[in-house]
Amino acid sequence: MGTSIALFGAGGKMGFRLSKNLLASDYGVRHVEPSPAGRQRLKDELGVECVDVDGALDGAEVVILAVPDTLIGKLAHEIAPKLKAGTMVVTLDAAAPFAGHLPKRPDLVYFVAHPCHPPIFNDETEPEARRDYFGGAFAKQSVVSALMQGPAEAFELGEDIAKTIYAPILRSYRLTVDQMALLEPGLSETVCATLLDVMREAMDEVIAKGVPPAAARDFLLGHMTILSAVIFKEIPGQFSDACNKAITFGKPRLMRDDWKQVFDREEIAESIRRIT
Structure with a gap:
């Protein structure tokens, strides 16, 4: 043993x-x-x-x-x-x-x-x-x-x-422990889980505006696959001009200018204080 x-x-x-x-x-x-x-x-x-x-x-x-x-x-x-x-x-x-x-x-x-x-x-x-x-x-x-x-x-x-x-x-x-804290709760929960939750809310919103639920789900999850593959360089490729313009307009509409402060040590520490 x-x-x-x-x-x-x-x-x-x-x-x-x-x-x-x-x-x-x-x-x-x-x-x-x-x-x-x-x-x-x-x-x-x-x-x-x-x-x-x-x-x-x-x-x-x-x-x-x-x-x-x-x-x-x-x-x-x-x-x-x-x-x-x-x-x-x-x-x-x-x-x-x-x-x-x-x-x-x-x-x-x-x-x-x-x-x-x-x-x-x-x-x-x-x-x-x-x-x-x-x-x-x-x-x-x-x-x-x-x-x-x-x-x-x-x-x-x-x-x-x-x-x-x-x-x-x-x-x-x-x-290091500090690096692990940047990954969680910082990257995985504060950022990733939050944005995914927003994406689910967005899907529900288009459903509420009349899009059939199954179509909205397939459309979103399908686009998550191809968009992720391009953004994370899983495949070679680039977005269309229309998509790039949508990102340019959408990011400031959805994200605060100072959003990266969630990775400041003080912010990470406060997030962990709430968790523990």
Whole structure:
């Protein structure tokens, strides 16, 4: 049996995915799940029996906190006194570490790993992989990781764990915690999720003005594909003069001049404060 891992939140939305992938690895995993429903699901679907906190932490070399951002700080401080020096604590998001919610324990290793999710443009051919939009099951996805504190050689173990829990992996990137915070919530949520939500509202608006719903959906999603392929240089090509004029007019109509300030460190910090 390989490195021992205590997995907290093992039966939750994200923890269950991790539990399933870790079962296929050489890691020795102790599963902790407070929810009766979560424990039952682990038992029924994966044949996993959960253990109590002390049993999970006894001799654990790695602790993975697969719990909501709002609970990371509380849980980390509760278990910190039970962790021996050199233990690696893994979080699945940069928010709590960025906000300073982890205990001041310089003798612990802090590692952050987050999935990129399967890309829109991919070479998946199997039906299950083509429908795996989240990743961690059938479709390949990339992963970003950061060694927040600890010896340089600890990154290798953290990255291997990241590749295991988010498999199958396309590419693996090493970043800093600050860079990960720029990606999420900055790039992926504040910008991407917001603009996609606006696009959905726009689709609903043209439907309200009489366009058949199915036609509006097919038209928007189809144009998202080709426009994205050109904008992100997936294919060679350029927009028509009419499209370029629409962008020139539309961008100031839709976006504030100072919108890129969402990536200022103070803005990122405030966004994370709201999240955590």
